[in-house]
Amino acid sequence: MPTALQTMLRKSTRDDDKPLNILTFPTHERYETGLAKTGHNFYGWQGPNIKTWNPRYAPIPENYDILDGRLLDGQFPLWLDIDLVLSQNKFGQYEIANKVARQLQCPLITLEHTLPTPDLNRSIKAYLTAMKGDLDVFISEYSIEQWGWEKDNPDVEVVHHGIDTVLFSPSDIIDDREDLVCSVVNDWMNRDWCCGFKIWQDATGWPNSDLPLNVWGDTDGLSKSAPSVEALAKEYQRSKIFLNTSLISPVPTVLLEAMSSGCAVVSTDTCMIPEFIKHGENGFLGKTSEELRGYVDLLRRDDSLRKKMGMAARETIVNNFSLDKFVNKWNEVFRKAL
Numbered sequence: 177m178p179t180a181l182q183t184m185l186r187k188s189t190r191d192d193d194k195p196l197n198i199l200t201f202p203t204h205e206r207y208e209t210g211l212a213k214t215g216h217n218f219y220g221w222q223g224p225n226i227k228t229w230n231p232r233y234a235p236i237p238e239n240y241d242i243l244d245g246r247l248l249d250g251q252f253p254l255w256l257d258i259d260l261v262l263s264q265n266k267f268g269q270y271e272i273a274n275k276v277a278r279q280l281q282c283p284l285i286t287l288e289h290t291l292p293t294p295d296l297n298r299s300i301k302a303y304l305t306a307m308k309g310d311l312d313v314f315i316s317e318y319s320i321e322q323w324g325w326e327k328d329n330p331d332v333e334v335v336h337h338g339i340d341t342v343l344f345s346p347s348d349i350i351d352d353r354e355d356l357v358c359s360v361v362n363d364w365m366n367r368d369w370c371c372g373f374k375i376w377q378d379a380t381g382w383p384n385s386d387l388p389l390n391v392w393g394d395t396d397g398l399s400k401s402a403p404s405v406e407a408l409a410k411e412y413q414r415s416k417i418f419l420n421t422s423l424i425s426p427v428p429t430v431l432l433e434a435m436s437s438g439c440a441v442v443s444t445d446t447c448m449i450p451e452f453i454k455h456g457e458n459g460f461l462g463k464t465s466e467e468l469r470g471y472v473d474l475l476r477r478d479d480s481l482r483k484k485m486g487m488a489a490r491e492t493i494v495n496n497f498s499l500d501k502f503v504n505k506w507n508e509v510f511r512k513a514l
Contacts, residue, residue: 197260206233232401234405260284288314314334316448375464416486417482418434422444438490458491
């Protein structure tokens with residue numbers, strides 16, 4: 177591992193135009209694909225309870241290297257000087273990230289993708305909330321409040337998701353969509369508490385559904401992952417409707433991808449979702465399985481309404497969740513941390 181002296185010397189001679197070296201942990205492949213577009217060099221720490229990169233969800237970017245966890249602390253190349261450490265999970269990543277950042281005397285950024293679970297007791301939540309970096313990033317304003325932080329804290333930043341609106345776009349043949357109701361979730365049955373499998377099951381009638389379901393994600397007994405991100409994009413393109421039943425995900429990436437692809441969306445009315453889906457304008461929101469099913473049936477009956485909703489959904493993503501905004505905001509965060 178580089179020494180603190182090496183890191184400080186690099187800081188003193190750093191060329192602001194050169195890419196930074198950022199230590200992080202493989203967490204969400206498509207999110208980190210967007211991070212890599214900032215142009216910096218990312219190094220994915222490996223070790224116990226740390227996942228590796230799954231290329232089925234996205235190919236590894238050229239500027240993202242997965243380190244060799246078998247080498248433990250020796251997994252850093254000898255020539256590597258780290259400018260920043262980015263922790264993306266309080267469970268397993270933070271302690272390592274904090275330790276390395278202190279050893280190297282470089283800034284620590286924490287990124288929180290999730291919300292505290294409903295059964296989290298107050299003392300554990302307070303313990304997790306205390307896991308702070310020099311700069312703390314959330315994916316939504318809603319997330320800040322749920323973790324008990326203050327929005328006006330100068331060390332807190334919000335970076336909304338960035339969607340590749342070229343990859344996730346409507347087909348060139350606008351009307352070439354099948355009568356399919358698409359959903360995308362990994363390990364859905366075991367993650368019912370946060371992803372709403374039971375609500376989806378009640379709304380669709382699965383396994384004896386009368387709806388033309390198009391389900392993707394690694395869930396035993398239900399569905400498999402798309403073989404590539406490009407293949408998943410095509411599934412969005414050919415589906416008329418996207419049904420999201422998440423319960424405590426602040427901003428489901430797959431929902432944004434489906435909207436960017438021009439699907440008409442029906443979603444649970446939770447977390448930050450009502451902030452960007454306006455009911456009856458660019459999608460439909462429901463609180464019960466009966467309401468969700470009713471909106472799915474309405475869109476299947478009214479093709480004109482379905483197309484209107486799909487175009488409005490696409491416009492929402494282009495205007496508010498572009499990849500350019502995401503990249504620019506992360507570069508601002510990196511500069512601020514330094």
